[in-house]
Amino acid sequence: MNNTSPCILVMGVSGSGKSHIGRDLASAIGAEFIDADDHHSPTSIAKMSRGEPLNDADREGWLETLANFYRHYREAGKPLVIGCSALKHRYRDSLREGAPDLEILYLHGTREVLLERLNSRGAHFFAGEHMLDNQLSTLETPDETEAFRIDIRTDPAMIVSRFIEHLKRH
Numbered sequence: 001m002n003n004t005s006p007c008i009l010v011m012g013v014s015g016s017g018k019s020h021i022g023r024d025l026a027s028a029i030g031a032e033f034i035d036a037d038d039h040h041s042p043t044s045i046a047k048m049s050r051g052e053p054l055n056d057a058d059r060e061g062w063l064e065t066l067a068n069f070y071r072h073y074r075e076a077g078k079p080l081v082i083g084c085s086a087l088k089h090r091y092r093d094s095l096r097e098g099a100p101d102l103e104i105l106y107l108h109g110t111r112e113v114l115l116e117r118l119n120s121r122g123a124h125f126f127a128g129e130h131m132l133d134n135q136l137s138t139l140e141t142p143d144e145t146e147a148f149r150i151d152i153r154t155d156p157a158m159i160v161s162r163f164i165e166h167l168k169r170h
C-alpha cells in the first residue's frame with residue numbers, strides 16, 4: 001500500500017454504515033470521502049426507489065466512475081475513501097482498475113441489525129426488506145485476504161481505529 005495516498009473502499013450492504021464510517025475514516029487519515037450513492041444515474045435511483053434491485057448492467061457505468069475517482073486521486077497522490085456496496089467480487093475488481101492497491105474495510109452485520117438500521121433512517125432512495133434481502137443474496141463476502149472485516153455493532157470510533165491499525169500493519 002502507498003502510505004502517502006491510500007485508496008480505501010468501505011463496503012457492505014445498505015444499512016451497514018458505509019457513509020458514517022467512511023466519513024470518519026477519511027477525516028482520521030486526512031482523505032477525501034466520496035459516497036458512491038451520490039453517483040448513481042437518475043435511472044438507477046428511480047429503479048431503486050421503486051423497490052427494484054439494480055443488475056450488473058445498471059452498475060457498470062457507476063463502477064467505472066468510481067474506479068476513475070480512485071485513478072484520479074491516486075495519480076494526484078491524494079488519499080481517497082469511497083463508501084460503496086461493492087457486493088460482488090467482480091465489482092471490487094472493477095474498482096481495483098483505478099486502484100490496484102485498494103484497501104477494503106468490510107462492514108458486516110446480521111439481517112436483523114441491518115433491517116433495524118434501514119427502518120430507522122430517514123428519506124433514502126433505498127427502501128424495503130425485499131431490497132435488503134436482494135443485496136444479502138447478491139453479496140459475495142470478501143475473505144480475510146481481500147478485506148478487513150468488522151461487525152457493525154462495534155463502536156464507530158473503534159471500527160476506524162482498528163482499520164487504521166490494520167493499514168499500519170500492511
